[in-house]
Amino acid sequence: MNAISRRTALLGAAGAAAALPLALPGCAAPRTERRLALACGEPGGVYLDFGELLSAELARDGHPPLRLRETFGSGENASLLAAGAVDLALALADTAELPGPDVTAIGRVYQNYLQCVVRSDSGIAELADLGGTAVSIGAPGSGASLTTRRLLEVQGLGPAQAGTRARELPIGEAIAELAAGRISALFWSGGLPTPLLAELTETTPLALIDLGDALPGLAARYPDRYLTTRIPSGVYPGTGATTTIGIPNYLLARPSLPDATAAALVGVLIDRAEALVPGGAVGIQFLTPASLIETGEIPLHPGAAAEYRRRYG
Numbered sequence: 001m002n003a004i005s006r007r008t009a010l011l012g013a014a015g016a017a018a019a020l021p022l023a024l025p026g027c028a029a030p031r032t033e034r035r036l037a038l039a040c041g042e043p044g045g046v047y048l049d050f051g052e053l054l055s056a057e058l059a060r061d062g063h064p065p066l067r068l069r070e071t072f073g074s075g076e077n078a079s080l081l082a083a084g085a086v087d088l089a090l091a092l093a094d095t096a097e098l099p100g101p102d103v104t105a106i107g108r109v110y111q112n113y114l115q116c117v118v119r120s121d122s123g124i125a126e127l128a129d130l131g132g133t134a135v136s137i138g139a140p141g142s143g144a145s146l147t148t149r150r151l152l153e154v155q156g157l158g159p160a161q162a163g164t165r166a167r168e169l170p171i172g173e174a175i176a177e178l179a180a181g182r183i184s185a186l187f188w189s190g191g192l193p194t195p196l197l198a199e200l201t202e203t204t205p206l207a208l209i210d211l212g213d214a215l216p217g218l219a220a221r222y223p224d225r226y227l228t229t230r231i232p233s234g235v236y237p238g239t240g241a242t243t244t245i246g247i248p249n250y251l252l253a254r255p256s257l258p259d260a261t262a263a264a265l266v267g268v269l270i271d272r273a274e275a276l277v278p279g280g281a282v283g284i285q286f287l288t289p290a291s292l293i294e295t296g297e298i299p300l301h302p303g304a305a306a307e308y309r310r311r312y313g
Contacts, residue, residue, distance in 0.1 A: 034064060035067050036064075036067065036088055037086040038051050038090070039076065039077035039085075040069060040090060041070070042073065042142075042171055046112070047073065047249075049191075049278040050109065050278065053275060054268065054276060055068060056275075058265075058268055063268075066088075072142045072170065073141065073143050073189075074091040074146070075142060076142070077090055078096060078098050081252055082103065087253065088251060088253050089251075092143035092147065092189065092249055093225050093249070093250060093298075094146060094225040096250050096252055097298060102254065104257075104299050105298045105299070105304070106251040106253055106300075106301055107251055107269050107292035108248050108286055108293070109250065109251050109287060110287065111246045111247065111248055111285070111286060112143070113189070113191070113192055113244055115189070116187050117178065118178075118185045118209060119204060119205070119206060120206055122185075126210065127214065131157050131163065132164060134183045135164060135165070135166060135183055135184055135186065136187065137152075139168060143189055144187055144189035150218060150221070151245070154221055167183065169183075171186075171194075174186040175196055179203070191283070192232070198236060201236050205238055207239060208231060208236070208239050208242040208244075210242050210243050211243065212228060218245065224296055224297070227245070227247070227248070230244070231244050232283060235283075248294070248296070250298060253301050258303065259302055259306065262303030265304070266308060267307065269287060270292070293308055
């Protein structure tokens with residue numbers, strides 16, 4: 001089902017409903033009966049932060065808390081879900097489709113920002129300056145790694161094109177390498193600000209590279225995956241407003257997840273939305289009735305779709 005027909009089918013009265021209290025008396029979603037395993041991400045990243053908040057809000061609503069699995073991010077999460085090793089997974093829109101048809105979405109939960117970070121004393125002022133240098137593109141199996149490889153290729157900066165040396169490093173290792181000057185830039189896909197990067201600015205002044213020029217090429221080759229967005233001024237000390245690439249994040253599930261469980265998750269995403277945004281986060285956040293169902297080519301789980309219909313007609 002495409003986005004337009006999905007919106008029509010599920011949210012007929014969402015515009016009016018969004019202005020009303022979201023918890024509907026006498027219509028509580030069913031309770032889950034067991035702990036679900038959620039594939040999250042690296043410590044210090046928004047995936048794990050979101051997983052912790054979601055687990056806490058599920059418990060507060062009377063459901064068992066989640067079992068959170070630390071991973072390197074979207075690619076690993078999607079693989080774990082496809083293999084049946086976890087019940088739920090967080091993944092970027094461009095990575096969520098990789099396992100194939102045996103995946104559904106509970107909802108579109110928020111937006112990641114692709115951040116290209118350099119030392120402010122590096123002399124690197126634009127993306128083209130990275131040609132022939134060493135850069136961290138993200139951890140192995142991360143969504144950042146996939147997105148950054150695509151970005152470098154469409155800009156003619158890939159290893160085979162410009163001799164750029166792409167290294168797959170977890171965020172902690174990438175920060176250490178950048179601080180030591182052993183890489184010229186690190187790419188990271190996450191929320192704003194990323195606490196580990198904010199800590200780095202206390203000893204190493206940073207700059208953000210504008211990625212706006214890459215969006216047309218990405219959008220042409222990979223339609224409906226990427227958005228133009230802005231990193232606000234001052235997210236990290238000394239950084240100005242910067243155009244970058246936004247990537248929606250989905251909460252994914254296998255189709256075999258019980259419908260009642262999917263409905264319960266939707267209930268928490270709607271009723272506890274404000275509590276599910278990590279503290280200090282800035283920029284665009286989703287978790288609204290209209291955006292939750294916008295999951296691109298990934299179909300909504302039947303139980304989730306039924307719960308959206310029940311709430312909004």
